[in-house]
Amino acid sequence: MNKVELRGITVHYGEHAVLEDFSLTVKAGRIIGIVGPSGCGKTTIVRSICGFINPEKGEVLIDGKLVYSKTGRVNVPPELRRIGVVFQDYAVWPHLSTYDNVSYPLKKRKTPKTQIPELVEEVLEQVNMIGYEKYLPSQLSGGQQQRVAIARALTTSSDFLIMDEPITNLDAKLREQMLVEIRMLQEKLGTTIIYITHDQEAAMQLCDEIVILNDNGSIAQIGTDEEIIKKPANRFVFQFIGVSNFLPTCIKGGKCYLSLDEEILLDDNIPQDYPIGKTRALLGVRPMDIVFDDNSPIKAKIVQATFLGNIYTYFISLGKEEYRVQRIATGETDDDKYREDLTVGVKFVNVKYFDMEESV
C-alpha cells in the first residue's frame, strides 16, 4: 500500500523553480531516504507533504486520501494530516519541559488524561530519555534535544514519520548511535519513515530505498543502496555517492582506449555499458578500484602518499590530471613500497562509463 503519493508538484520561490512537476510514491512500512545536494528542494518536498506550503500545482495523497489538490481545491490543514515531524533544528519548544513537549500531541489529540503519563513514559523509554521529564530544552544537550524531538514525533504518529536532517547537528559517534536507534524503532513499530539528508552514507546505512535528487530537484535515481552503488544511473549519482575519478576514453576500430596524451588500449571490445552510439565517454572509477600493477601498460607517477592507519591514500598523476587512489594496508612488510615520485603501472577495475555531455 502507498503511504504517500506526490503527483506533479510544482513550487516556485519567486522566479526560482524549486520543484517542477515532481512525483514520488512512498510505500508503507519502509524507510525511504531522500538525498540530494543542499538547496535541491528536499525540505520543500516534506513541507508540501506536511501542508506547511501550498504547491502551485499538483496533488498530495496520504493513505490514498487526497489531502492537497490545487485544482480540486482540497487542502487539509497540517494538524489533521497526522505526520510526526522531526525538524532539522529540533524545534523543541524552549518554554516547555521534556514531558510537556512530548505529551503535547497527545493533549491535542484528546487522549484521555489518565493514559497520557503512561504513553509519554513508553515513548521516552524508546528514545532512552527516562529521567529527563522535568528538564527544559536549555538544560539538555543537542543529542538529548534530538531525542525529545523524535519522541514528540512518535507521540504524534507512530505510523508515519518525516525526519528532516535529524542528525546533522550531532557528533559522529552520536550520529551512528541515532541511526541504529531509528532503525530499531522502525522495525519494532513498522513505521513509514521519510528520511531527508544530504549525507548519502547515513542514507545508505538506514534506508530501504533511496531517492537521489539532482540539483534542480528532479529525481536522478531511485533504488536500494546496492542498486545505486552498483548501477549508478548517471555521472551525477556516481559522483554524489562517493569520491570519484573520471578519465577520458574513446572508441576506435571497435576497441576502447584511454585517451590521454597518447592513447592506451583498455579493452579489446566495446564495454557493455559504454554510451550507445558514442565514440567518446568518461570512465568513472572509485579510488579503491585503481590498482597498482607493474605489468600494466598505463604508467602513472605517485605525487603524494599518505598513510591513514588502515589505508593508504595516494595522488597519482596521469596525463595532465591527478587522480586519487586508495589501497588497504595489508600489514605486510612491503606495504610502504609505493613512495612519492615513484612511477607505477595502474589498472582500473569495476569501471563505469558515462556520457561526456551530461551536465553535472
Next chain:
Amino acid sequence: MTAVKNKDFLKLEGKRFFSLDKLMTVLCYAALITVVILPVVMIFYYAFWDGSKIDIDMFVKVLTQQGNLKAIKNTVIIAFFTTAIATVVGVFFAWLLGRSDIPLKGLMKFLFSIPFMIPPFLAAMSWDMMFSGRGGYVNRLLMSVFHLSSAPFNINSVAGIIVIEVVYYFPFVYMQVVSALERMDPTLEESARIAGAGQLYVIRKITIPLTIPAISSGMLLILITSLSNYGIPAMLGFSQNIFTLPTMIVELMNRAGGSFEGIREAAAMSIILVVVVAIALWGQRKLTSRGSYDIIKGKSMRPMLIKLRGAKYPLLVFSLIFLLVVVVAPIVMILLISFVKAYGLPFESQNMTLANYRRIFVGNIMVSDSVKNSLFLAFSAGLICLVLGTMLAYVVNKIKPKGGTVLEMMAVLPYSLPGTVMAIGCMLAWSGAFFGITLYNTIWIILVAYIARYLSYVLKSSSAALQQVHYSLEEAARSCGASHMETLKDVTLPLIKPAMISGFFLVFLPCMRELTTSILLYGPNSRTLGVAIYQLRINGYITQAAALSVVTITLIIICNNLVKFVIGDRRRK
C-alpha cells in the same frame, strides 16, 4: 484500499476551514485604516478642500502671515542648532564613557538615563523656574551675589529653548553611540595605533567614521523630536510670544474656536510642518548616506580603554558638574518649589509646607480626574497597542501577505508625524465625519490618538521577538495536531511574552506623561496629567503644578522599575 488509518480524515467530509491568516490580515488593515489613515486623510481634505472645490489659497494665506513665517523660521533654527549641539555633546560623552578610563562610569550612566523618565515639558517648567527673567530663582541668586542690575540669563528666548532641548535630547545620540562603541571591534583601533597613528588621529580617522551610522540615527531622532516638540517651546516661549510650528498650530486651533476657516488654517499649517519634517529627513539622509560601515559586530567585546592621564580629573569634574546641573538641578528645583508656600519665596524652613500636595489631592477635581484619566488612558492604550501591535507584527513577519510592507508603513507613519498633526487629524476625523461618530471632547478621542502614536513601539518590540521564533517551532505544533489558533496560544505567544510585556510599558510610560496630543484633544472631563500640570502652570498655580509634577515623576519611576523587575524576573528564570 485498506482502512484509512488516520481517523481525523473522517471528520473532513464537507468541512470548510476558515483562515486565521486572512482574518488577522483583514483586521490589521481595518484597524490601521481607521486609526492612522482616516486622520491623515482628513488633514489633507481640510487643507485642500474649501467645501466645494480644491483650493490652495489657504496655503498662500498661511504663508503670507508674518507670525506664521516667524514660527517656521524659529522651528527650523531651533531644530538645526539643537541637533548640531546635542550631537556634539552626545558623542563627547559617549566617547568619554565608552572608551576612556574616566572613573564613576556607573553613576554617570545612571544619570544619563534620568532625562528619559522626566517629561520634557516638566524639565522646561523647572528651567523656567530657575532662569526666567528676573523671577527665576537662580537668576535672582546670581543678581544678588554679583550685584547685577539685570537678569544674567533669559530662558524665554529662542536660545533658551535651544539650550533646554540640547540638554534634554543629547542622550539620544549618546545612547546610540555608546552601544555602537561597545560593539565595535577594538582591533580596528589597535591596528591603527600599531601602525603609528596618534590618539587624536585614531579618534578622528577611525573611531568617528565607524560610529557614523549610530551618530546619524541618533541625530535623526533629535531632529524629528525637536521639529515636532510641543512641550518645551510652549513652556518657555508662550510668555514672550515665541512660537514654533507645533505651538502655532495649537494656538490657531484655540483661536479658531471650531470655525471652519480656523480649522482649515491649522490643517494647512500641519501640512507645512509635515513638509518641513520630510525635508529635514531627506536632507539628513543625503548628508549621511555617503558611506555605510558594517564592521560593528554583534558580540560584545572589551575595548581597550584610552588613558586620559592628566585630563582625567578635570574632565571628571566637568562631567559631574554638567550632569548635576542638567539632570539633578531641575528635579531638585521642582521638588523644592512643590514644598514652598508661594512661588518666589526663598527656600527657608518657615516658607515650607505640604499644603500644595493637600490642595491638589483634596478638593481639586481637575487634578484627581487627571490622575485617573492618565492611568486609564495609559493602561488601555498599552493594552490595545499590545494586542493590535503584536497581531500586526505577526501578520508582517509570519504571514507576509501581499502588501505587508504597506501595513508596516501605515503603522510607523505616526511615529514620524508630529504629535500635533496626528491630534488634529484625529479631531477632524472623529467629530462626526465618519458614520456620525463623535468622540471629540471625550476621553476616547485621546485614546484613539495615543493608539495611533504608540502602536509602532509594540510593533517593533514584538517584531524583533517574533523574528527569533523560527518557523519550525510553529510548524512542529501544527504537525502535533494543534490548530493555527492553538499554536499561537501554546507556542508563539508564550515565546514572545517578555517582548510583549516590555511593549506594553513602552506605550504605558509615554502615555503617562503625554502633553502634545492631549493638549489639543482634552475636554472638560478628560484632562490628562500633562494637561493638568500645564494648566496649573499657565494659570499661575506654579507651586501646585510643581507638586503634581513630583507626583507624576514618582508614578513614572515606580512604573519604570516595575517593568525592569518584571522583565528581569523573567530573564532570571
